[in-house]
Amino acid sequence: MIRVIMVRLDGTPGDKFRLGACESLAKLFDAHVVGLFLNILPEPTLEDTGTTVEFWTRALDEARERGKMMQAEFTNRLRDMARSFECRRFDVYAHEQARITARECRTADVFVGLRLTDETLERRDVVEEVLFQSGRHLFLVADRKPFEHGFEHAVIAWNRSREAARAVTEALPYLLVSRQVTVVMIQQRGTPEFPPEQEEELVGYLDHHGIRASINIMNEGRFDTTSTLLQVVREQNADLVVLGGYGHSRLREWLLGGVTYKFLRQSPVPLVIAH
Numbered sequence: 001m002i003r004v005i006m007v008r009l010d011g012t013p014g015d016k017f018r019l020g021a022c023e024s025l026a027k028l029f030d031a032h033v034v035g036l037f038l039n040i041l042p043e044p045t046l047e048d049t050g051t052t053v054e055f056w057t058r059a060l061d062e063a064r065e066r067g068k069m070m071q072a073e074f075t076n077r078l079r080d081m082a083r084s085f086e087c088r089r090f091d092v093y094a095h096e097q098a099r100i101t102a103r104e105c106r107t108a109d110v111f112v113g114l115r116l117t118d119e120t121l122e123r124r125d126v127v128e129e130v131l132f133q134s135g136r137h138l139f140l141v142a143d144r145k146p147f148e149h150g151f152e153h154a155v156i157a158w159n160r161s162r163e164a165a166r167a168v169t170e171a172l173p174y175l176l177v178s179r180q181v182t183v184v185m186i187q188q189r190g191t192p193e194f195p196p197e198q199e200e201e202l203v204g205y206l207d208h209h210g211i212r213a214s215i216n217i218m219n220e221g222r223f224d225t226t227s228t229l230l231q232v233v234r235e236q237n238a239d240l241v242v243l244g245g246y247g248h249s250r251l252r253e254w255l256l257g258g259v260t261y262k263f264l265r266q267s268p269v270p271l272v273i274a275h
Contacts, residue, residue: 001029001109001173002025002029002031002109002110002173003029003032003109004032004034004107004108004109004110005025005026005029005031005032005034005108005109005110005112006033006034006036006104006105006108006110006111006112007019007021007033007034007035007036007111007112007113008036008037008038008101008111008112008113008126009035009036009037009074009087010037010038014114014122015077016144017114017141017143017144018112018114018141019078019081020141020144020146021112021139021141021270022081022082022112023081023082023146023148024146024147024148025110025112025139025147026081026082026083028147028148028149028150028177030083031084031109032082032084032085032086033078033081033082033084033085033086034085034086034087034088034104034108035074035075035077035078035085035086035087035088036088036090036101036104037067037070037071037074037087037088037089037090038089038090038092038096038097038100038101039063039064039066039067039071039089039091040063040092040093040097041063041064041091041092041093042056042060042063043093043094044056064091067089067091068089071087071089074087075087088104097123097125098125098126098128098129098130099129099133101130101134102129102130102132102133103134105130105134105135105136106134106135108136110136110137110138110139111130111134111137111138112138112140112141113126113127113138113139113140113141114140114141115140115142115264115265115267115271116140116264116265127264131245131246131273131274131275132246132275136170136274137166137167137170137171137272137273137274138271138272139270139271139272140264140267140270140271140273141270142267142268142269142270142271143270145239147239147240147270150177150179151174151177151178151179151239151240152178152179152180152237152238152239153178153179153180153181153182153236153237153238153239153240154171154174154175154178154180154182154238154239154240154241154242155182155184155229155232155233155236155240155241155242156168156171156181156182156183156184156202156213156241156242157184157186157229157241157242157243157259158183158184158185158202159185159244160201161244162244163244163246163275164243165244166244166274166275167242167243167244167245167272167273167274168202168205168206168242169274170272170274171242171272171274172211174240174242175206175209175211175242176210176211178211178240180214181206181211181212181213182213182214182215182216182232182238183202183203183206183213183214183215183216184216184218184229184232185198185216185217185218186218186219186225186228186229187217187218187219200215202215203215218231218232225259226258226259226263226266229241229259229263230263230266230267230268233267233268233269234268238269239269239270240269240270240271240272241263241267241269241271241272242271242272242273243259243260243263243271243272243273244260244273244275245260245273245274245275246258246260246275260273
């Protein structure tokens, strides 16, 4: 059940994408929206002269005043898009952003952020800290397409892992408002074929939750798993992907280019991702 949506606001152009997704989710689930604004304070310097201390104190005051003005602006924007809302502001140093975001997300149902790109407007450390430490799932936006009436086709990347199971459970509210749901299993090269009971187990689980789903077994072939999944998403006109996040260590994913690492950067549609 999605009743509280948290979104990070920072005054960049990325806010338009985040707030657009929040507006659709709030209408879809009649949810309360929490705008999380982390107002970044200037870091203290090492010098201990009176002039430096005075300069830093003045800079802190100016940053806090600027934060109040931005909070008022964010509050007005939230008021225009959500029936129920609040804007939380914390004055923090830059290195505290990820930890505080994850902490605040623990009293929300979902964190809305942006898909990561080379020119990303989203902080990778914030996304990963929320994924690993908040106990909540993320809804990562890839475009500005509205979905306040639900989703046309949700694709579940299923490999029977703990992370995939967690993602499916977190995604049940989204799947219930999807007109079509497909479970995709990738048959990797050199591995035994899936037994029939494995192919149907998740379909049966979803059926007990009132969700009708079909199964699609794909051979990895000459493509890797990520490329095969992306091919399915595009060919079947999916508009939502459900994915378990980081089944391997983040270092291994970064070095070898795992599914999570690639999908966070390449997904053409919104992601529901959980660890």
